[in-house]
Amino acid sequence: MTSQFLQEIIEQYGDHIFGFCCYLTGSRPLAEDLYQEVFLTALEKKKRHRFSEAARTDADRRREGKNYLIGMAVRLWKNERRRAAKKQEPSIDEMAERGVFPADETDMEDAYIDREKRENVRRAISQLPDKLRLVMNMHYSAEMSVAEIARELHIPEGTVKSRMHKARIEIKKGLKVMGYEI
């Protein structure tokens, strides 16, 4: 991928990719590292990325490029974790404390309620097994479809669907315990 193309992706999807990295790593500094590493690795890849036939327009190609980078982020992060002998996952509270998540800018009271709700949801998500959490992260923060997730993770679409289904059930269960009605 060329620098120019990657810059276009940064412009259009940078926040999504960085958000994905934040949710994946649970740490803003680590997310920054991963985010940058992903782009640099993509740039250095000698083998030219082959877009699917469905990617006919520039916008399609950017979206595919974004998905490719998300897949690469997952792989790089897995390698990193293996290398670091699987560091302990940070809790959602730790992540919030570390300032991983963006600050609220709305009305104070609303912001407080929203934040509490958001943190509860994130807490429920954090209880998921890695595999389930990953597909949810890819789907919601990176805005990837089931087919796109399957492609990047090299797993069947059915597997993605079933993981997402399980994740939904678990999250709903968790939220119900916290008193939320879904």
Added chain:
Amino acid sequence: MKYKFDELMEDAFRPIPAGDRVNKRLVNEMNGKRQAIPLRRAHAVKRAAVAAAFVIAVCGGVTVADAATGGHIRKALYSFFESESYRNGEKVNVDTYVDDQGRYTLEKGQKELVNELNENWDEGRPEWSDDADAHSTGFSTFISGEDDATVIKSSEDSAIITFSYTYKNGENSSRGEYILGGYPDRFDEEDWEWSMRSELVCGYYEIADAGERACFLSELEKLPEKVQKPYAKRAIRKAIHDCRSGDVIAIDFYPITAEQAGVASEDPKDFVDQAWFLVKDSELKFKNGKSEIVKKSAAGYDMTAKLTIKKDAKYHVDTMEAVSG
């Protein structure tokens, strides 16, 4: 109240901006623009930022400038964290040292740089000595004027000062490197101060073995009171303990908060350590307007130097040589 599942998820997983700093660096690097600290190194540098105070304690300061005489590096300047003011957390004694004969073979503007540093830094020149006793704190430096090479090279839009050292303790040794620089694209008046703050002083420290870790830990105990805030101490300990032989402990002087550093702290908004400020301030403490002086002083120079630190009864630097020019 009933919530829609997808809305909750989208809210929980909403996009997070990487921020201009991150994106700008990334784009620069992708475009092949030289970075003061290459991203990948910066990654390493970031990881153990907390070891900064520790290294300061061990190595005794930050090199600020250097001068070449007849192609030789004669002496270098040092800031020492040796004074009471440092121990009180006020400022770092930073100064320049030029050839003891007062001679210069500096390129155009370089003399000006050194003079300017001399004039504008708060403290006077340190008393250079190879006698460790001259420095009551034990962090004494002496740089011999061996070796050749030009230390300073010019560049139109950047200022980078780098030096590396080897720290020896008995059989063990470690290597470290400081990089002082700014991003070329940030050398404009408004951005400069920011650039200096966040990027000017970085370094990493390579741990040789467990014995050395133990040595470092004992050094930790000698850190100034302010540095020994419990959380900072924990963080430094952790950084040292977590590393394995051959690992690089990175030192970062980013003015980041404890929470950003992922460091446990009673106040997550507090900066990780006073040492952060000490070092940062050492670059920003110019009397007559921080950014103005920094910019003026630094513009147009690259500098790379290498020095060795040995430990005997006291710490001192015994050689210094240029590694690029």
